[in-house]
Amino acid sequence: MKRDEVRQVDQIAIEEFGISGVVLMENAGRGATDWILKKTSPETPVGLLCGGGNNGGDGYVIARHLELAGRAVRVISMAELDVLKGDAAANAAIASKSGIQIEVARSEAELEDLIRPSDCLVDCLLGTGATGEPRGLYATAVQLANDTPGYRVAIDLPTGLDCDSGEVSETTFRADLTLTFVAAKAGFSNPAAAGVIGEVQVVGIGAPKCLLEQFGVF
Template sequence: MFIVTAKEMYDIDHYTMQTIGYGNLLMENAGRAVAEKITKIISKEEPISVFVGTGHNGGDGYVVARTLWNIGYDIEVIQVGENEKLKPEVRFHKQLFINCRGTVHVAVDDETLQHVFTNKKVVIDALIGIGLTENIREPIATAISLINKEAEMIVSVDIPSGLPSDEGNLSSIAIQAHHTITIGAPKMSMFIPSTEDFYGNWDVVSIGHSPFVFEKYTNRIMITKELFQQTMPRRKKSAHKGDHGRGLIIGGCDNMPGALAMAVKAALKTGRD
């Protein structure tokens, strides 16, 4: 499984949409794939509030909302930001949701947010995606604070809003998600101590990217248990440790022997002498 930076993910998306020719299908695929995962986490008995921003993450949120609404979920959308700021693709998917008789509340300031934010126990966060480059502005900051304070279940789309997607510390405020459904590939901040806890339990959904496109833009991969096991050679039942070579581990010092001890134990557990 590949791990990507924000720039790498943008390049992968752009190549998939423009060169391969997916166009706007990628956003539709993303929202539908996320919605399918959400059905495994949240039941139809739970009313859901989908908080969307004006960028592409908000577009994913509108597709999620429409997909869940059309299969019988109790859905409302709270759009945080003016209609004039909507990206064209987001505007398109918002209209589709409205055409399906979905409900959208538009909150452009703190007062409106406080008014609409009542009894929002289950929240899908699609406010800000991987494009964050500065501190969170209002009214997004207020929305994040209210969600963190009031919601009992938060599912973030792609990345918890407010987190950097790459290396780096949290600069202001971010969603503390219970679940995150990330799109395409894990982001680097999933593995950084200062940010990984914000993701909660996370999963990855495939939305149509071809493997060679990931290979074109990144060589960073996550070593899973299955991938590690594939690298281990098969051994005959009659084999002993002397049949498979010897290893030499050099390192450590008198007052910091931990890393050396762990390396030796790992070697022993894999049958190395």
């Protein structure tokens, strides 16, 4: 599935079927949580690297459900919560009001302190719409995550990997597990992507069967 198709599925689900974006995000995050719970031990703390868009919003949902499952969890945010918008802002607010540990990384030194060995690190930095090399603190977060021992999970696709072409940026999150929404992304078939996507599992978002059939993914 290409990035334009991903957008179309979301748009049609929202506009034609009346499924709100926050419900789709909730479904995606809950489904991803199930896989994280399956693939890591109950004693493993989880650190979620959350960007400022909807991929970060997925991370806030995952954090909440991991906490409900009894996991030690914390969010490392690349953005101040008051600049988030839409569904991401809504889920960040819920996580914050729920008392989930959220720490905003404003510098490389803060990131170095927040990204800890032994954690399961979850990449919720950039989604399918991102193109090109990650920049700034996003690039630093990816580099530190790759250099830190622990199990790494990418949400939808690893940051730095192009959704459509599968081109791998010099700075790309190296996942042990990629939890991708709706369908495998077109770029995953590029042999270059094999070294960064790890095991791939498809997670549903609650889009209707008839909609998924339109895109050949059911």
